[in-house]
Amino acid sequence: xRAGDPKLTERxxxxxEPARVFYVYCIAERGPTSALLNDIVPGAIEADGALEMVxxxxxxxxxxxxxxxxxxxxxLQSRLDDPTWTALRAMRHxxxxxxxxxxxxxxxxxxxxxxxxxxxxxxxxRERNADLRAIIExxxxxxxxxxxxxxxxxxxxxxxxxxxxxxxxxxxxxEEATPGRSYLIQKExxxxxxxxxxxxxxxxxxxxxxxxxxxxxxxxxxxxxKDEATDHGELIAKLAFLVDLERxxxxxxxxxxxxxxxxxxxxxxxxxxxxxxYNFAVxx
Amino acid sequence: xxxxxLELLEENELSLLETLDxxxxxxxxxxxxxxxxxxxxDLIFLGLNVLLSSVESAQEAFGKRGARSVIDDLNxxx
Numbered sequence: 116x117r118a119g120d121p122k123l124t125e126r127x128x129x130x131x132e133p134a135r136v137f138y139v140y141c142i143a144e145r146g147p148t149s150a151l152l153n154d155i156v157p158g159a160i161e162a163d164g165a166l167e168m169v170x171x172x173x174x175x176x177x178x179x180x181x182x183x184x185x186x187x188x189x190x191l192q193s194r195l196d197d198p199t200w201t202a203l204r205a206m207r208h209x210x211x212x213x214x215x216x217x218x219x220x221x222x223x224x225x226x227x228x229x230x231x232x233x234x235x236x237x238x239x240x241r242e243r244n245a246d247l248r249a250i251i252e253x254x255x256x257x258x259x260x261x262x263x264x265x266x267x268x269x270x271x272x273x274x275x276x277x278x279x280x281x282x283x284x285x286x287x288x289x290e291e292a293t294p295g296r297s298y299l300i301q302k303e304x305x306x307x308x309x310x311x312x313x314x315x316x317x318x319x320x321x322x323x324x325x326x327x328x329x330x331x332x333x334x335x336x337x338x339x340x341k342d343e344a345t346d347h348g349e350l351i352a353k354l355a356f357l358v359d360l361e362r363x364x365x366x367x368x369x370x371x372x373x374x375x376x377x378x379x380x381x382x383x384x385x386x387x388x389x390x391x392x393y394n395f396a397v398x399x
Numbered sequence: 400x401x402x403x404x405l406e407l408l409e410e411n412e413l414s415l416l417e418t419l420d421x422x423x424x425x426x427x428x429x430x431x432x433x434x435x436x437x438x439x440x441d442l443i444f445l446g447l448n449v450l451l452s453s454v455e456s457a458q459e460a461f462g463k464r465g466a467r468s469v470i471d472d473l474n475x476x477x
Binding site: 139142201202205206208209212222223224225226228239243250261336387390391393394396397 | 415417418419421422423424425426427428429
């Protein structure tokens with residue numbers, strides 16, 4: 116945004132920046148996007164700039180104008196420090212992308228993609244046409260589902276003897292052994308218990324990912340949040356799956372089966388979605 | 400039993416934290432002009448860090464229950 120940048124136009128303010136810039140939500144095919152824009156659309160990220168399209172060839176970007184004073188790089192970074200400001204805008208972003216994703220194949224963009232000018236968006240659509248089309252094709256007829264797996268470690272710990280062959284064997288030995296020997300075996304059991312709990316968490320998380328991957332493409336994600344304890348216990352895996360619309364029934368049934376299978380040992384599954392394919396809008 | 404073990408979060412039952420996670424952490428990253436035009440440094444990367452810390456602070460600020468107030472704001476928003 117240097118003064119004298121040839122890209123800047125008549126919309127410039129005295130400081131050399133345009134007064135309005137463009138917030139980009141998602142990219143999709145021109146035809147369906149145009150139809151969906153004529154439906155009742157959700158509110159744009161800022162009330163003073165309505166949703167509109169920027170079209171280049173067969174692609175359309177869904178955008179709205181926003182004040183540069185709030186969405187310029189420095190301004191945006193400081194706004195992001197305010198959780199309420201960010202949360203509201205993130206929800207608006209999501210509502211807009213959902214509107215278009217529900218009935219067409221869209222490439223969802225990350226929060227905060229800003230262009231100074233329409234021409235910049237057109238240029239991007241033209242230059243990246245092939246990549247964007249490939250992503251749109253890949254996502255067609257599919258939706259993203261999130262699976263969060265939680266573990267209540269105290270429940271798991273009390274049940275771990277059931278789950279571990281080695282612990283069961285030691286418990287049996289302890290019962291039959293002399294008191295002195297039994298004491299030593301108990302010590303060994305205690306030491307092993309923690310190790311087996313960790314192994315069980317890993318095993319179950321792996322089983323969930325493997326099993327559900329049969330019904331879609333999986334992406335494993337790490338949790339951002341540092342404090343991982345929730346009402347459901349500790350988050351042990353956060354997964355995202357790209358599931359064909361017609362296979363969702365099977366996917367859900369498999370998730371329910373896994374949930375039942377591991378519930379007694381202290382595990383819980385949470386299914387979220389359908390999401391626009393945020394995790395699968397990967398640049399080829 | 401199955402329904403208790405597997406909690407399906409319905410679409411209109413907003414999960415703010417999940418949404419923040421999706422919208423701020425994921426999605427295709429296309430460099431906007433703003434991040435490119437400022438300087439030669441890789442500001443896109445910087446931007447992502449800012450977004451990450453923003454998700455964290457929002458998550459810390461709201462927690463699962465505190466999300467309610469923002470959802471109320473959002474409903475008024477319509």
